[in-house]
Amino acid sequence: MARITAGVASSHVPALGVASDFDKTEEAYWKPAFAGYEWTREWEKEQKPDVVILVYNDHASAFDMKIIPTFAIGCSEEYKPADEGWGPRQVPVVKGHPDLAWHIAQSCILDEFDMTIINEMDVDHGLTVPLTMMFGKVPEWPCRVVPVAVNVVTYPPPSGNRCWALGEAIARAVESFPEDLNVQIWGTGGMSHQLQGPRAGLINKEWDNRFLDRLEGDTQELRYIPHIEYLRETGSEGIEMVMWLIMRGALNDKVKQAHRFYHVPASNTAVGHLILENA
Ligand SMILES: [Fe+2]
Numbered sequence: 001m002a003r004i005t006a007g008v009a010s011s012h013v014p015a016l017g018v019a020s021d022f023d024k025t026e027e028a029y030w031k032p033a034f035a036g037y038e039w040t041r042e043w044e045k046e047q048k049p050d051v052v053i054l055v056y057n058d059h060a061s062a063f064d065m066k067i068i069p070t071f072a073i074g075c076s077e078e079y080k081p082a083d084e085g086w087g088p089r090q091v092p093v094v095k096g097h098p099d100l101a102w103h104i105a106q107s108c109i110l111d112e113f114d115m116t117i118i119n120e121m122d123v124d125h126g127l128t129v130p131l132t133m134m135f136g137k138v139p140e141w142p143c144r145v146v147p148v149a150v151n152v153v154t155y156p157p158p159s160g161n162r163c164w165a166l167g168e169a170i171a172r173a174v175e176s177f178p179e180d181l182n183v184q185i186w187g188t189g190g191m192s193h194q195l196q197g198p199r200a201g202l203i204n205k206e207w208d209n210r211f212l213d214r215l216e217g218d219t220q221e222l223r224y225i226p227h228i229e230y231l232r233e234t235g236s237e238g239i240e241m242v243m244w245l246i247m248r249g250a251l252n253d254k255v256k257q258a259h260r261f262y263h264v265p266a267s268n269t270a271v272g273h274l275i276l277e278n279a
Contacts, residue, residue, distance in 0.1 A: 001175060001176075001179075002051075003174065003175065003182065003183060004053075004171055004175075004184070004185055004251065005184060005277065006185075006251075006258070006275060006276065007184065007187065007250065007255070007276045008185075008186040008274070008276075009186070009188070009273065009275075009276075010130045010186065010187075010188055010271075011191060011266070011269060011272055012125060012129040012130050012188040013129065014125040015267040016030075016034075016271075017128060017132055020034075020137060021091070030266075032263055033263050034133075036263055037273065040134055040259060040275060041134065043275065044134050044142075047182070047184070048142070048182065049143045049184040050144065050181040051145070051181055052145050052183070052184045052186055053145075053146045053183060053185040054130065054131075054145050054148065054186045055148045055187045055243045055247060056123075056149060056150070056188045057126050057149060057151065057153060057188075057189060057243065058121075058123075058126060058149050058153070059084070059125070059153065061122060061123075062121045062122055062123070062149070063151075065154070068154050069151060070158050071113065071115050071149075071150055071151075071158065072116040072121075072147075073101055073115045073147070073148050074118050074121055074123075074148075075096070075102050075118065076096045076118070076121065077095070077098055078093050078094060078096055079094040079122065080093055080123070081123060081124075084125065091132060092141050094145045095141065095145065096144060096145060096146065096147075097144035099179070100146055100174075100177055100181065100183075103176075104174070105117050107169070108173055111169045113169050118149070123147060126189065127145070127147055129188075130188045134186075148170070150163070152189065152239050152240050152242060152243065157227065157242060159242070160224065161223040163243065163245040164245045164249035167246040167250035167251075170185065185246070185250045187248070188240075189237075189240025189243050189244070190234070190237075190238060190240045190270075191208040191241060191272040192205075192207060192233070192234035192269075193234070193238060194268075196236065197236070199236075200268065201268045202234075202235040203264050203265070203268075203269075203270045204238075204270075205262070207233045208262065211241060211244075212260060212262065212274055215244065215248055215274060215276065216257045216274075219248060222248070230242070237269075255276040255278060255279055256279050257274065257275070258277050259274070259275040260275075261273040
């Protein structure tokens, strides 16, 4: 049977993708951010996941104000890197796993989570930057990907509790898939950042680190953090962290922290990264 072995959380700062694409990762400014993922790249080589369920948000690349799915699942054979205004990133095409994706879609919808099914979609930095951080610069991504896109761009995003419950439903779906697959679930986005307005550049190290602490420990409290707290404490884009709760909800109650990293700054964003293994 398919099984979720680990959860990975990571910021998906677009500038990290640019630094990798243009070979700037050894520059003094970027080096510390990439150093925090070196352990992970070795770990991923050992783990060899067959599939990553990659929870991310689209930034007006595949979706815009014409269509705003709260939760969407990619069921396609492949996903091309999106053109976000300066040409697509020169990274491999992302290969999907349609059988598992359709199975998750069916299982979640019958489990009363009304996913939007997407059969054609380009994927932006929200999805490709985490792949770069975890696998480096590679000719082919070493695993299949099931994209799960969450609306955190246009109000109202889903609640943390709803995200958590979706994670639980995704875990039930994976457990009932008959193929023997090593599956990881990744939650991306965050941590504290605000890109516009008078508070642009806001970083809240203390809040971010407490969030990281609680992902391993006192998890239930995280489900009920209201949107307004993310907004006040972590800036207008900090709400992306609800996507980490889908990852956490899909894991067992008991997890083991395998790796943790926090770094400021990367452009004007706090970079957070956590690996939790199912105990
Ligand atoms: Fe984002």
